[in-house]
Amino acid sequence: MSHSLDAPLPPENITLEVVAKVAGVSPATVSRILNGSARVSDRKRSAVMAAIKTLNYRPNALARGLAQGRTNSIGVLTQDIASPFYGEALRGVEDALAGTGMIPLFASGHWRLEDEIERMEHLLSRRVDGVIVLTGKLSDAQIEAYAKVVPIVVTGRHMQSEQVTSLSIDNSLGAYIATRHLIEYGHTRIAHVAGPADHIDALSRLKGYRDALVEAGIAFDPELVAHADFHEPGGVLAIHQLLATRKTFSAVFAANDQTAFGIQLALSRHGIRVPDEISVVGFDDLPVSSYMIPPLTTIRQPVYEMGVASAKALVAMITGQPYTPQLAPPELIVRASSKLLRR
Amino acid sequence: MSHSLDAPLPPENITLEVVAKVAGVSPATVSRILNGSARVSDRKRSAVMAAIKTLNYRPNALARGLAQGRTNSIGVLTQDIASPFYGEALRGVEDALAGTGMIPLFASGHWRLEDEIERMEHLLSRRVDGVIVLTGKLSDAQIEAYAKVVPIVVTGRHMQSEQVTSLSIDNSLGAYIATRHLIEYGHTRIAHVAGPADHIDALSRLKGYRDALVEAGIAFDPELVAHADFHEPGGVLAIHQLLATRKTFSAVFAANDQTAFGIQLALSRHGIRVPDEISVVGFDDLPVSSYMIPPLTTIRQPVYEMGVASAKALVAMITGQPYTPQLAPPELIVRASSKLLRR
């Protein structure tokens, strides 16, 4: 009648209850041990540990999350999982979370508002304990709305409230420093290949460029500004555009490194030598930038650190601890692509 | 006694039950609508949809997963979330999953066995429906063991069983093609900067290089092989090493593009022109490779496609459908870093 030897039981799921049974204790006790939520006698503890080991028990994070009302996971809304730039931030988040028992869930918004919303909803459906939003197209109001549901850390803008911490790199300052560097090198005809006109970072960098010029008494010339898309091909196109204007310039400040790569290649194709004829300065300091030929002078942003700080800030918000993220200012990295203008 | 106006209710969690109540139907009906698991009258359906809308209801994925025994999520065990190479694969996975309702959980093993195991356990704890393992250090036996728990797709090796699908790029062939290209260009003194000696891909590429030489009747010279680490600085070091041997060579085949970047820079620092004096060929075709100066001749691997195929294969395994992943062979991309040897 009951189970016999020749009718093997179905491979039973190893649950906490099974562990309890094997260890001869109640489920509650096992739970207490797993969570360290109460004192348990050493005898029972070791019995339970042994059972866990031999049964190869893996706690079910879903059940745990359901019961506790928290999942020990945080959402990270990025734009492109393969971005050389944001990749560093993701790594920072991951590293900062290591050892905290929290796990990051990465989702990509592809710079499309609708995608961002969809991913956000997905993350919330999974009941993440918090979300890090790496720039993107969500409006401040939308962020605020989501913040009613979970604590949020957002980069690339300024907003502060009970449930929102923002963290940003001073793009404008970085661009100012880059332009200033070229000016100090004697350049006065400095072109700028900007990013997309609807991108907040691009706009800030354009502003920094402009500020530095004005400060140095150099007139801002709109014809020396070309807009690109933050990617290499855009840099190539922009140079074509700039050269076509027949305006002269001895230096180019690119809105980011990828754009600078395109610029360097396009110049080289035109037989224009960098830095001898034209100096190039980028922005970001991607890992490969120091391996370009010539190695790229650029503005180093603490992206990795930004990832770390975001994660720490979010965890602090979740656990209710105080934490004020601090970010180093952008820093000029002088390499071989920029050069003193010979008179 | 009961709740009064001046004692506002705690902000009630909007659950499926609440939706049901508001719509005047049973929870089961709401569930059926959400899952399309049975026909529901149009009247009730619209009532429910309305309630969902006004309440801004978000299904709890945890509860759903617990009840269904599946989470609609798959684990992706990569090595480095910011790797320019694997990044493309991650993107492929993400794209392939878009629209299937499945979400990828990315975890990094950092090329450390212990980390890989820890991340794997974490993913299993979260009850992912399957796992994609992008190379890494787990042994075949370990993969098999995990495959007892969830279906697995693994790249970079050959193993096949009920619960394991493997998918790999023919590294050896790619290296053969690269070397063959140099030979056809008249080179006979071809150096190779290999990857780590404990890396399966590095070994296969070394083999392909060797095979091509032997086939062409060129003696394999161990002194023309330097080992590096798949990263840029390793390429720089390797060139120093190679030049120090005082052996002559007119071409270098690098085990990957990042190594080739280091090589190009090191050569340029030594005043050796690429490709006039030395031709360089890489492996991977990273997005930036076509923007190096000179643009890098390399072997294009279908990494993105590999990500797509992995995801499709895994989903097929999970849903019990048949699917045999097909991967394009590696392809030679001739750019400016390699050149016909002048006699």
Place this chain on the structure above:
DNA sequence: ATGAAAGCGCTAACAT
């Protein structure tokens, strides 16, 4: 210090 029992939000038989 430990156990019993209720409940987290959902789905899946089983009824009707």
Place this chain on the structure above:
DNA sequence: ATGTTAGCGCTTTCAT
């Protein structure tokens, strides 16, 4: 076509 009921695997009062 729809409602009722019993879990999914865990945590957490509440007892003892």
